[in-house]
Amino acid sequence: MLKGYVNRIIPFSFVDGPGNRSAVFLQGCDFSCKYCHNPETINMCSGCGRCVELCPRGALTLSKEGIKWNSGLCAFCDRCLKVCSYNSSPRVRTMTMEQVFEEIREALPFIEGITVSGGECTKQNGFVTELFREAHAFGKTAFADTNGETDFRSIPELTKEMDKAMLDIKSSDAREHIMLTGSSNETVIENARYLASIGKLYEIRTVVVPGFLDNFRTVDFASRLIAPYPEVRYKLIRFRKWGVRGPLEEFPVPDDSVMEPLKELALKNGVKIVEVI
Amino acid sequence: MDTGCHLPAKGMQRGNQMNDLMRILKDPKLTYRQRLFSLSKAAENIGEPVKLSEKAQRFADCGIIYDMGEGNTPYCPRYVVPDYDKFLKQGSKFLMLAPPSDIWEAVSNLQIIYHHVPSVIGLPVYIGHLDRLLEPYIADEKEARRAIRMLLTHVDRTVSDSFCHCDIGPYDTRAGRIILELTEEMQRPVPNMSLIYNEKTPDEFALRAISAGLTASKPSFVNDGMYSAEWGESYAVVSCYNVLPIGGGGLTLGRLNLKKLADASISREQLMNELLPDAVLAQCEQMDKRESFIIDECRFFENSFLAAEELIYPERFVGMFGLVGLAECVNKTLGATAQEKRYGHCEQANAFGEEIIDRIDKLVSRYKPKHGKFYLHGQVGISSDEGVTPNTRIPVGEEPDLPTHLMVTARMQKKFPCGIGDIFPFEATAKRNPKAVLDIIKGAFSMNMRYLSFYSSDSDVIRISGYLVKRSDILKYKEGKAVLSNSASLGSEAAGNLHAFERKVRSSDDA
Known part of the structure; x- marks a missing residue:
C-alpha cells in the first residue's frame, strides 16, 4: 500500500475547483515561489527538532523516526511553522489512500469531488493516482492543482485517472519564471498545451504582482494559449501577503486599476471565462 | 407533578390592561398600522383564555406549553393557505372579480385577495406559488417583469411582514427566473421565499436560486421528495417554513418548550415516562380546545367567502404541534457540560434527542382532536426566547464541523411534516462558486434534511430565525426610528437573544 505525505485535509472547500470539494494538500514542492502562501509545504521535515522545544502544548516530540506530532494536544498556533527555517512542517502525516478517505468520509455526500493540491501533487503521483481512482469509485470527480513542473505525458496513469487539472502559469518568460520559482517554465507551458488539447485543463491561474512581475506579458501569452479551448477558464489572482516570507512580504495588493485591464486583455484575446479574485 | 411555578394574580393582569393599551397608542416606534394591529391583539386578550383542565393549565402557567400569543x-x-391557482381560474363572486385575461389582471386580482386572507398577523402568511400562478399569463417577458416587480413591491410595502411567504419551483419557468432576478435586485426581506426542489429541478435554475440566496438570503430550499410523500403535490411553505396543505392551513400552533420541561424534571426516567407524555397531552388539549373555539364558537368557516368559494376546505386544516429547545433538553437531562458530550457532538446525546422526538411523534399521532389532525412542527423561536434553541437545532456557538452539523440536522428533521428548518451562513467566497452550495444541498436532501436556508455573511438582508430582516432596518429601529417592516422590531430583539449575528459562518476551509 502506497503512502502519501499529507500536509492538511480540508473536507469542504469552495475555492479548489468546481462545486464543493474535499481538498488534500500534499507535502513537498519542486518550486520555491517567492510569493508562496504556504511555504511550510515545500520541503520534507529534516528532523532538526527546533520546533519541538517551542511548542507551548508539548504536542511535538523528537524520536528516532523523526518528529512526532500529537494532533490532540495541538492548538494550531503555527509557532512550529514560523520557527522552521527549512520551509517544512512537523505536522505532516504519512497516510494511506484509505486513511485519507476515512477522514473525508462524512464529507462525501456533500462534495462534487476531491482536489489534490500541495505542495506539488505530481511528486507523489502513485499515491495521487490511487486517490483519484478511489474518488471515482465513490462517483466523485478528481482534480489536480499543479505547478506543471512534471510532464503529464510522463505520468500517464495519473493523467488518465485525473478529470481535470488547475495549472499555474506564473510567468511566460523563462528567466522571470526562474527568478520567481527557481525553475524554468518550459514544461509548464507544454503541460498547459497538452492538457488543454486532451480536454483535461480546467483552469489556468496567474498571480499578479505589479512592480515585481511583467503581468501584462504573461496574461497576454497565457490567454492566447488557452483561447482555442473555450471551456478553459483563466483566474487572475491578486497578490496577497498572507503567509508570504521574504522580499515580497510588504508588497501591496493590486487594485482594480491593475486587475481590470488584465481581465480585458484576456477577454480580448478570446478567453471566455475570466475571473479576478 | 410539581412544575415549581405559580399562577400570576388575575387582578394584576386586568389592572395592567389600560397601561398596555396606552403604551401601544403612544409607542413612537410603531406606525399607525402596527398600533392598530397591536390594539386588536390587546382586545382579543381581554377575554379569559380558552379553559383548560387543571393539569394542562399548570403546564401553560409555567410556559412549558404556549399558545404562541395567538390571543x-x-x-x-393561525395560517390560511388559499388555493390561489383555483382563484385565478375561477375569479371570485364575493370579490366581484372575473378570471384574469392577462398578467396585469392576474397581479391585480392577487393583490385584492391578499387583503382578505386572515392570519395571526392580520396579513397573509402565504401569497401563492408565484411562478406557477403567473407563468400562464406571460406574453411578453419585459411586461411580465414590470408586472411581477409591481406585485413584489406591493407585497413588500403593504404586507411588510417577513412571515409573508411565496413559493417557486421546482421547474424552471420564465416567471421563476424573473422572480429570482428581481429578488436579487430588490434586496427586500418581504416576501419570504422557498424553492420547491426535487430531482427534476434543473441545476441551472437551482444555481440561479442559490445566487439570489447568497445576495438576498432567499429563497430557501425545500426537499420536495419528503414533503410530497406526506402531503401530495398540493402543499405550500408559508410563514417561516411551515408546511401546510393548499386549500387549507394551520388552525393553531402550540409550542412545547423542551428546555423548560427538562428544567422541571428530576431524571431522564421521570422526563420520558411522566413529564413528557403529560406535557404533550396538555399541549394537544390546548390546541384542540382553541381549534374548537375557532370553528365551533366563532364559526370561522361559516362566514368566510374563501370557504364558500372552495378556496379553502375545513378538512384541509391541521394543527401544528410545535417544539423548541431539544438541544437544551438533551444536555440538561444528560448533564452534558463538556462540548464532546453535548447535543450535536456526541452519538449518545444525538440518539437521546432522536428518542425524544420519536416519543413526541408517537404521542401526538395517537391524539385524536375534534378537528383535523396534529403534525409536528419545528418551531423557530420567539423574539423573547433566551437560552432556548429553535426546534432541534444545535445552539449557535456550539456548531460542529459542517458535515457533522448537516448530518445531525437531517437526522433530527425526519418527523416534522408541518415544517422545520435550519440556517447556514456561508462566507462570501460561495458567491463565486454557487455550485458548492448546491452540492451541499443535494447531499443534505439525500440524507432527508427537509429545509435549508442560507445566506452570505456579507448580506444586508439576513435570516434571523426563519424570517428575514435588513440589518440596516434593525439599526434604524434600535436608534428609535419607525420602520416599515414589522419584523424589524422582532429581529432587533431576536438578533440579540438568538445570537443570529454570531452563527458560525461556513467558510471555504471550514472543516
Whole structure:
C-alpha cells in the first residue's frame, strides 16, 4: 500500500475547483515561489527538532523516526511553522489512500469531488493516482492543482485517472519564471498545451504582482494559449501577503486599476471565462 | 407533578390592561398600522383564555406549553393557505372579480385577495406559488417583469411582514427566473421565499436560486421528495417554513418548550415516562380546545367567502404541534457540560434527542382532536426566547464541523411534516462558486434534511430565525426610528437573544 505525505485535509472547500470539494494538500514542492502562501509545504521535515522545544502544548516530540506530532494536544498556533527555517512542517502525516478517505468520509455526500493540491501533487503521483481512482469509485470527480513542473505525458496513469487539472502559469518568460520559482517554465507551458488539447485543463491561474512581475506579458501569452479551448477558464489572482516570507512580504495588493485591464486583455484575446479574485 | 411555578394574580393582569393599551397608542416606534394591529391583539386578550383542565393549565402557567400569543380568544386559523391557482381560474363572486385575461389582471386580482386572507398577523402568511400562478399569463417577458416587480413591491410595502411567504419551483419557468432576478435586485426581506426542489429541478435554475440566496438570503430550499410523500403535490411553505396543505392551513400552533420541561424534571426516567407524555397531552388539549373555539364558537368557516368559494376546505386544516429547545433538553437531562458530550457532538446525546422526538411523534399521532389532525412542527423561536434553541437545532456557538452539523440536522428533521428548518451562513467566497452550495444541498436532501436556508455573511438582508430582516432596518429601529417592516422590531430583539449575528459562518476551509 502506497503512502502519501499529507500536509492538511480540508473536507469542504469552495475555492479548489468546481462545486464543493474535499481538498488534500500534499507535502513537498519542486518550486520555491517567492510569493508562496504556504511555504511550510515545500520541503520534507529534516528532523532538526527546533520546533519541538517551542511548542507551548508539548504536542511535538523528537524520536528516532523523526518528529512526532500529537494532533490532540495541538492548538494550531503555527509557532512550529514560523520557527522552521527549512520551509517544512512537523505536522505532516504519512497516510494511506484509505486513511485519507476515512477522514473525508462524512464529507462525501456533500462534495462534487476531491482536489489534490500541495505542495506539488505530481511528486507523489502513485499515491495521487490511487486517490483519484478511489474518488471515482465513490462517483466523485478528481482534480489536480499543479505547478506543471512534471510532464503529464510522463505520468500517464495519473493523467488518465485525473478529470481535470488547475495549472499555474506564473510567468511566460523563462528567466522571470526562474527568478520567481527557481525553475524554468518550459514544461509548464507544454503541460498547459497538452492538457488543454486532451480536454483535461480546467483552469489556468496567474498571480499578479505589479512592480515585481511583467503581468501584462504573461496574461497576454497565457490567454492566447488557452483561447482555442473555450471551456478553459483563466483566474487572475491578486497578490496577497498572507503567509508570504521574504522580499515580497510588504508588497501591496493590486487594485482594480491593475486587475481590470488584465481581465480585458484576456477577454480580448478570446478567453471566455475570466475571473479576478 | 410539581412544575415549581405559580399562577400570576388575575387582578394584576386586568389592572395592567389600560397601561398596555396606552403604551401601544403612544409607542413612537410603531406606525399607525402596527398600533392598530397591536390594539386588536390587546382586545382579543381581554377575554379569559380558552379553559383548560387543571393539569394542562399548570403546564401553560409555567410556559412549558404556549399558545404562541395567538390571543386568548382565537377567531381565525393561525395560517390560511388559499388555493390561489383555483382563484385565478375561477375569479371570485364575493370579490366581484372575473378570471384574469392577462398578467396585469392576474397581479391585480392577487393583490385584492391578499387583503382578505386572515392570519395571526392580520396579513397573509402565504401569497401563492408565484411562478406557477403567473407563468400562464406571460406574453411578453419585459411586461411580465414590470408586472411581477409591481406585485413584489406591493407585497413588500403593504404586507411588510417577513412571515409573508411565496413559493417557486421546482421547474424552471420564465416567471421563476424573473422572480429570482428581481429578488436579487430588490434586496427586500418581504416576501419570504422557498424553492420547491426535487430531482427534476434543473441545476441551472437551482444555481440561479442559490445566487439570489447568497445576495438576498432567499429563497430557501425545500426537499420536495419528503414533503410530497406526506402531503401530495398540493402543499405550500408559508410563514417561516411551515408546511401546510393548499386549500387549507394551520388552525393553531402550540409550542412545547423542551428546555423548560427538562428544567422541571428530576431524571431522564421521570422526563420520558411522566413529564413528557403529560406535557404533550396538555399541549394537544390546548390546541384542540382553541381549534374548537375557532370553528365551533366563532364559526370561522361559516362566514368566510374563501370557504364558500372552495378556496379553502375545513378538512384541509391541521394543527401544528410545535417544539423548541431539544438541544437544551438533551444536555440538561444528560448533564452534558463538556462540548464532546453535548447535543450535536456526541452519538449518545444525538440518539437521546432522536428518542425524544420519536416519543413526541408517537404521542401526538395517537391524539385524536375534534378537528383535523396534529403534525409536528419545528418551531423557530420567539423574539423573547433566551437560552432556548429553535426546534432541534444545535445552539449557535456550539456548531460542529459542517458535515457533522448537516448530518445531525437531517437526522433530527425526519418527523416534522408541518415544517422545520435550519440556517447556514456561508462566507462570501460561495458567491463565486454557487455550485458548492448546491452540492451541499443535494447531499443534505439525500440524507432527508427537509429545509435549508442560507445566506452570505456579507448580506444586508439576513435570516434571523426563519424570517428575514435588513440589518440596516434593525439599526434604524434600535436608534428609535419607525420602520416599515414589522419584523424589524422582532429581529432587533431576536438578533440579540438568538445570537443570529454570531452563527458560525461556513467558510471555504471550514472543516
